[in-house]
Amino acid sequence: MYxxxxxxxxxxxxxxxxxxxxxxxxxxxMPGDALTALMAESGNxxxxxxxxxxxxxxxxxxxxxxxxxWLWQMVSFRPGDSIxxxxxxxxxxxxSIPVTLELATLALILGLVIAVPIGILSATRxxxxxxxxxxxxxxxxxxxxxxxxxxxxxxxxxxxxxxIPSIGYVSFWESPTRNLQQFLLPAAVLGFRLSAATxxxxxxxxxxxxxxxxxxxxxxxxxxxxxxxxxxxxKNALIPVVTIVGGQLGTLLAGTVIVExxxxxxxxxxxxxxAILFRDYPVVQTNVMLVAGALVSLNLMVDLMYAWLDPRIRxx
Amino acid sequence: MPADRxxxxxxxxxxxxxGSLAVTAGMVATGRTPAFAAAPSKYPDWIPASPKPPKRGxxxxxxxxxxxxxxxxxxxxxxxxxxxxxxxxxxxxRYAFTDEASGPGxxxxxxxxxxxxxxxxxxxxxxxxxxxxxxxxxxxxxxGRELTAADVKYCFEQYAKEGVQAFTFQEIEGMETPDxxxxxxxxxxxxxxxxxxxxxxxxxxxxREVLEEDGDLKKRLIGTGPYIVKEHTRKVRVVLQxxxxxxxxxxxxxxxxxxxxxxxxxxxxxxxxxxxxxxIWVASPSEVETIIKTNPATVVQAYHNTLAPFGLALAQxxxxxxxxxxxxxxxxxxxxxxxVDTVFEGHGILGWGVPYIYYQDTPPxxxxxxxxxxxxxxxxxxxxxxxxxxxxxETTLFYYEYxxxxxxxxxxxxxxxxxxxNINVKITKLDYTxxxxxxxxxxxxxxxxxxQSGHAVGLDERTYMYMHSRSTKNFFRVNDPVIDELTxxxxxxxxxxxxxxxxxxxxxxxxxxVLRMWMPYDNGFLVFQPHARNMAAVAMRRTxxxxxxxxxxxxxxx
Numbered sequence: 064m065y066x067x068x069x070x071x072x073x074x075x076x077x078x079x080x081x082x083x084x085x086x087x088x089x090x091x092x093m094p095g096d097a098l099t100a101l102m103a104e105s106g107n108x109x110x111x112x113x114x115x116x117x118x119x120x121x122x123x124x125x126x127x128x129x130x131x132x133w134l135w136q137m138v139s140f141r142p143g144d145s146i147x148x149x150x151x152x153x154x155x156x157x158x159s160i161p162v163t164l165e166l167a168t169l170a171l172i173l174g175l176v177i178a179v180p181i182g183i184l185s186a187t188r189x190x191x192x193x194x195x196x197x198x199x200x201x202x203x204x205x206x207x208x209x210x211x212x213x214x215x216x217x218x219x220x221x222x223x224x225x226x227i228p229s230i231g232y233v234s235f236w237e238s239p240t241r242n243l244q245q246f247l248l249p250a251a252v253l254g255f256r257l258s259a260a261t262x263x264x265x266x267x268x269x270x271x272x273x274x275x276x277x278x279x280x281x282x283x284x285x286x287x288x289x290x291x292x293x294x295x296x297x298k299n300a301l302i303p304v305v306t307i308v309g310g311q312l313g314t315l316l317a318g319t320v321i322v323e324x325x326x327x328x329x330x331x332x333x334x335x336x337x338a339i340l341f342r343d344y345p346v347v348q349t350n351v352m353l354v355a356g357a358l359v360s361l362n363l364m365v366d367l368m369y370a371w372l373d374p375r376i377r378x379x
Numbered sequence: 380m381p382a383d384r385x386x387x388x389x390x391x392x393x394x395x396x397x398g399s400l401a402v403t404a405g406m407v408a409t410g411r412t413p414a415f416a417a418a419p420s421k422y423p424d425w426i427p428a429s430p431k432p433p434k435r436g437x438x439x440x441x442x443x444x445x446x447x448x449x450x451x452x453x454x455x456x457x458x459x460x461x462x463x464x465x466x467x468x469x470x471x472x473r474y475a476f477t478d479e480a481s482g483p484g485x486x487x488x489x490x491x492x493x494x495x496x497x498x499x500x501x502x503x504x505x506x507x508x509x510x511x512x513x514x515x516x517x518x519x520x521x522x523g524r525e526l527t528a529a530d531v532k533y534c535f536e537q538y539a540k541e542g543v544q545a546f547t548f549q550e551i552e553g554m555e556t557p558d559x560x561x562x563x564x565x566x567x568x569x570x571x572x573x574x575x576x577x578x579x580x581x582x583x584x585x586x587r588e589v590l591e592e593d594g595d596l597k598k599r600l601i602g603t604g605p606y607i608v609k610e611h612t613r614k615v616r617v618v619l620q621x622x623x624x625x626x627x628x629x630x631x632x633x634x635x636x637x638x639x640x641x642x643x644x645x646x647x648x649x650x651x652x653x654x655x656x657x658x659i660w661v662a663s664p665s666e667v668e669t670i671i672k673t674n675p676a677t678v679v680q681a682y683h684n685t686l687a688p689f690g691l692a693l694a695q696x697x698x699x700x701x702x703x704x705x706x707x708x709x710x711x712x713x714x715x716x717x718x719v720d721t722v723f724e725g726h727g728i729l730g731w732g733v734p735y736i737y738y739q740d741t742p743p744x745x746x747x748x749x750x751x752x753x754x755x756x757x758x759x760x761x762x763x764x765x766x767x768x769x770x771x772x773e774t775t776l777f778y779y780e781y782x783x784x785x786x787x788x789x790x791x792x793x794x795x796x797x798x799x800x801n802i803n804v805k806i807t808k809l810d811y812t813x814x815x816x817x818x819x820x821x822x823x824x825x826x827x828x829x830x831q832s833g834h835a836v837g838l839d840e841r842t843y844m845y846m847h848s849r850s851t852k853n854f855f856r857v858n859d860p861v862i863d864e865l866t867x868x869x870x871x872x873x874x875x876x877x878x879x880x881x882x883x884x885x886x887x888x889x890x891x892x893v894l895r896m897w898m899p900y901d902n903g904f905l906v907f908q909p910h911a912r913n914m915a916a917v918a919m920r921r922t923x924x925x926x927x928x929x930x931x932x933x934x935x936x937x
Binding site: 093094095096099100101102112115116147148149150155158214217218220221222225226227229230231232324325326327329333334337340341342 | 442446448449454455541542543545595597598612613614615616637639640641642643645646648649650652653654655673810811812813815816817819
């Protein structure tokens with residue numbers, strides 16, 4: 064297994080290199096730069112001054128040189144400073160990563176808490192009102208976009224309950240209660256969307272497994288229905304579910320951009336979008352590389368989970 | 380269909396005229412001059428200062444769409460910074476605050492750090508006498524030392540040296556400080572409006588020590604203002620704390636002002652409804668009605684814009700827009716009133732670039748704007764044919780969507796030009812940086828949805844700075860010798876009445892030559908919790924934006 068992990072990690076290197084080239088190239092293809100974004104509107108800055116400022120920020124260097132310099136900064140874990148705000152990128156990330164991580168983790172937990180029981184319920188009570196209700200919930204989750212659901216939730220919470228999560232992020236360590244209040248609704252919005260596909264997959268795989276011979280044997284042995292489902296069927300049914308959840312992690316990270324904006328959370332999504340709009344090259348490049356790295360690692364973790372769920376799976 | 384549309388518009392205008400007449404009659408009966416002729420609102424346009432003695436304490440909170448990009452005033456004129464920089468720092472001169480103003484159109488200048496100011500007879504030398512006993516905030520490296528004229532001199536020199544204010548401050552030839560509290564400014568050319576330029580919300584006085592220690596002003600904002608920055612966490616909040624050593628004794632009244640970064644409009648609205656925000660800006664009457672339903676005690680100020688910041692910018696230095704007949708035809712083919720009625724729900728202005736308060740008492744009507752600004756599609760078609768384009772032409776229009784209504788406006792222009800003049804407009808919607816990069820470079824063809832900066836209050840800024848052919852802020856590419864002459868003359872005219880006459884001549888020339896084709900813009904509303912006092916917006920100084928220094932006089936009755 065160690066060899067397998069090592070091989071996968073080595074394979075990640077070209078993937079990350081390719082990602083770095085793509086993000087670097089795309090950022091340079093986009094017109095304008097951070098100085099345009101910052102100063103152009105005033106109309107007070109002449110071409111000469113802009114050229115000097117670009118020189119100061121090393122934006123006038125050849126692309127190859129800029130790329131290699133950035134690559135070196137990345138591998139030496141010194142991503143540099145934001146050219147827009149001057150803040151060290153490491154500081155920005157230190158503030159934004161925990162927010163996105165907390166949001167994504169809570170959304171994942173909530174998504175699974177919603178999806179797996181309802182999926183099982185739908186499967187074990189196929190074609191009953193409970194199944195229909197579960198399927199409606201799943202289709203709704205697939206159909207309703209995050210931005211709409213988020214806006215709806217915050218608007219109606221304000222109208223009906225005269226309450227919305229307090230604005231102005233507070234970390235978990237400062238105030239756990241207030242922090243959880245701030246994260247509950249956005250995580251539910253994200254989790255609901257995440258749960259839809261998982262719910263449908265759980266339903267169909269549980270249905271399939273329940274028709275297997277060994278399940279019939281278990282029932283014939285006189286085992287209680289609950290034990291048959293949870294002890295014998297569920298573990299085998301979960302392999303495709305884990306694949307689906309792994310695949311959705313990318314979508315989950317993308318979804319945080321919208322949800323963070325609606326619920327005013329200062330996470331990676333907002334940081335990246337703002338950096339793209341303002342052409343803050345080092346911030347965008349570093350964030351994209353981090354996300355790429357996270358996705359590679361998550362997929363590796365998903366692959367490793369297969370073996371735990373199904374001992375027949377071996378890594379060669 | 381055009382016929383139906385015309386009929387609807389006439390009906391609307393008729394109804395609006397009767398409505399205006401009734402409102403005007405009411406105002407005359409109560410002895411008040413009608414402030415605005417168009418689109419009467421059921422909400423007042425001015426909330427006078429509270430007659431009660433101000434109450435100290437409390438935390439004022441606002442959910443804000445804006446984040447400061449940087450806190451270095453040399454590097455940005457963004458409202459994200461100036462929604463609070465005017466509270467941490469002072470200027471030499473300022474405009475009247477809410478509790479001093481006689482109404483929303485009060486543009487009188489007051490001393491801020493300067494107690495008095497006077498010009499030499501030729502208006503090339505301005506002498507400012509500074510207040511004594513003004514202290515920098517008690518934070519290192521300033522540690523509450525006294526402000527001197529040398530500080531202001533240094534600050535102006537830095538503004539002129541580099542950054543977004545360079546053009547404005549480069550008109551200074553030299554400065555001297557005969558004593559600790561006197562600053563003498565020598566200008567390159569006479570300018571009677573110079574005090575207005577140093578009263579602009581962006582001309583805050585920053586400290587020499589911070590710039591010299593840090594190399595820039597990106598990390599610390601220390602001034603002499605009523606509030607001290609207690610916390611600035613990007614994309615989260617800005618917390619301002621009362622400056623106990625503020626030179627204007629007893630002020631400010633509110634202990635803390637918290638600005639919460641809230642990019643989503645629905646969330647800002649929800650924050651106000653649930654009491655997490657004390658005031659909010661909304662664009663449309665329907666949004667106000669929505670708030671009133673859940674918060675009936677809400678206090679609403681119907682804001683009235685004195686200018687439109689956006690308009691159709693034409694590449695008027697090249698064909699076909701270098702022909703004034705083409706510009707006039709395009710202008711006459713656009714139904715601006717329809718935009719006001721539909722896009723802005725009737726609560727908008729037709730669009731003009733120089734604030735009308737500098738040349739007349741009431742907002743310009745469609746008639747005031749002259750013949751080329753009326754919706755006359757048949758005349759427009761005839762004029763375009765005379766200009767050699769009987770079958771129209773192809774052109775382009777690029778824009779950045781500042782607010783959702785802008786896209787509707789752009790599309791309405793496209794429809795009108797196609798229907799009335801057979802001009803095919805290819806629209807390109809760009810992101811912020813691409814738009815600015817292309818727009819300010821001023822090398823584009825066709826049309827753009829142009830802008831003039833939102834912060835400027837003064838007449839000099841809105842005329843000479845934005846229209847003179849040699850100004851770097853002349854984004855609309857105006858190159859008209861008459862405008863050059865008039866805007867220069869205006870700077871040399873000390874008499875207020877004469878200034879008004881010249882300003883009127885400038886706008887008449889602008890309208891006649893269609894040099895900047897202004898488009899309708901919303902008026903909007905400022906909505907307050909019932910306990911908010913002295914927070915009303917004054918012309919071009921919204922208290923949630925560039926007019927935030929007024930909040931030094933705000934207080935809360937709760």
